[in-house]
Amino acid sequence: MNVVIALIALVLLSIIWLVLDFSLGLKKHLASSTQKETPILHGDLDIFPHGKKLFTDYFAEIRAAKHHVHVLFYIIKNDPFSQEFFQLLKNKAQQGIEVRLLLDQLGGLKVKRADIQALKQAGVQFAYCNRIRFPFLFYTAQVRNHRKVSIIDGKIGYLGGFNIGKEYIDQDPKLSPWRDYHLKITGESVNFLQSEFLIDWRIATGENLQRDTFYFPKLHQGSVRHRLVPTECGQLEGFQIRLIQKAKRTILIGTPYFIPSKKVLNELLTALGRGVNLTILTPYTADHILVQEASYRFLRVLISAGAQVYQYKKGFYHAKVIVIDDKVCDVGTANFDNRSFFLNKEINCYIYDRPFIERLLSVLNQDILDSELMSLENLNKPNVGRAVKEAAAQAISFFL
Structure with missing residues (x-):
């Protein structure tokens, strides 16, 4: 009995330490970080x-x-x-x-x-x-x-x-x-x-x-x-939200890991609600454990709201891109996930040039042709193994 109590106490102390470590570390990081971007x-x-x-x-x-x-x-x-x-x-x-x-x-x-x-x-x-x-x-x-x-x-x-x-x-x-x-x-x-x-x-x-x-x-x-926009310490979320808010017709997102924050997910749903066509391109094959399972709960919601989600099948898809209305595109180092939004140092290039965007879209369109459309029916099929993985992924999705 004493051993069990000691183990419980150790777990609780570890959790307290992790929470304090993260929150105080974040506070220090926020105090030293500055937000910046280049002009055009x-x-x-x-x-x-x-x-x-x-x-x-x-x-x-x-x-x-x-x-x-x-x-x-x-x-x-x-x-x-x-x-x-x-x-x-x-x-x-x-x-x-x-x-x-x-x-x-x-x-x-x-x-x-x-x-x-x-x-x-x-x-x-x-x-x-x-x-x-x-x-x-x-x-x-x-x-x-x-x-x-x-x-x-x-x-x-x-x-x-x-x-x-x-x-x-x-x-x-x-x-x-x-x-x-x-x-x-x-x-x-x-x-x-x-x-x-x-x-x-x-x-x-x-x-x-x-x-x-x-x-x-x-x-x-x-x-x-x-x-060019370098980001760290939570700065990227705001940039991506403002980009999504500009969309009037189309949003195309290509990413190896789709784990959006609550605010970003709500912004995507708002865009769908105003008639914007949302297309998401992700890998069919995962390169890390649980990253696909972490995305499924978000993709179910978005597909139900009218989004189209494709899984790239001609190899592994690792690109990081967003295209809004064929007028602006974002290519850089940041994934569409919480780790890039809130933790990593990233740098992205926002491009406002129609000929270049058309060139990029030709690449993206080929990648979509090499992909398979994800269906809500397949995502909702009973699968015990996947359900366990999704539960585990949800618990740690912020750090995936």
Whole structure:
């Protein structure tokens, strides 16, 4: 009996500690975070939905770098493709090019210490960002730097959903082909990407490089109107709500994880109520446990209200995109889930250019053709295993 009481007390104390840790950690984070976005900028944008084509281009631009290569990824795996990437960075550093690699601490768990040491010995400046820190161990473990950003010579930027690992170039049998959207950006907004990278670098290392004009060359104005929005600490929810509120005819959402907040779900239902057509594109195959089951309770409500939900079947769908009325689209690093809304550091590109949006829609329309329409009948079929998973997913959906 004493053992049972002790276990109950331990569980209660653990819950109290987790709640206090998270709430106090969030309070501290809110006090230090600021909301920002660029004005409308002009640049030239290209989009890559295939990893092999993206990394062929990306690696070529790194090889051609003359001054510096700044890289931030959420995940780097331990596999031959990751080793190829590391070797490329080492080669550039050995040529005398400044190379900085910033990696999320938890996303980089599979990177070996020996690889980090080899990078440093070759001259690559390496740092982990968003480290788990005392006293708010639980909170800081949840707040990840989910940005995937690269800047080359201060003139070329990359931003999107791809990380570094074999699955991203279609070498994982379960998740191939990998479908994702990644932007290549040139023009004046690259300076903002550079600034955001250097902010994350300063937070991780204490080294402040933002006043060095070397990193901020004068850049041309391109033809594509867009703005960049970095978010953290609950800021993204408001941006997505305001985007949904602008819709008059159509909303198209592509995401690997559909776990909206209550406010965002209500806004989608309001849009359906005023006659907006809502289409949601998600994967048929999941890459993480419980993420699909966490989405089902939201999808049932939306399908019942008139939304169309498609499950991508030609591989794994990992893209992050929203298109409103064919007038504005959002492509970036943020998923349509609570983790991206409230926890992760993200950065998205909002694009206001009809020709580019039409190009993106042609990609999305093909992805919908490669998908299967989800039915309310299938979602509501009795399934004990799924019901158990849904209950478990609901309990922890905020952290999935």
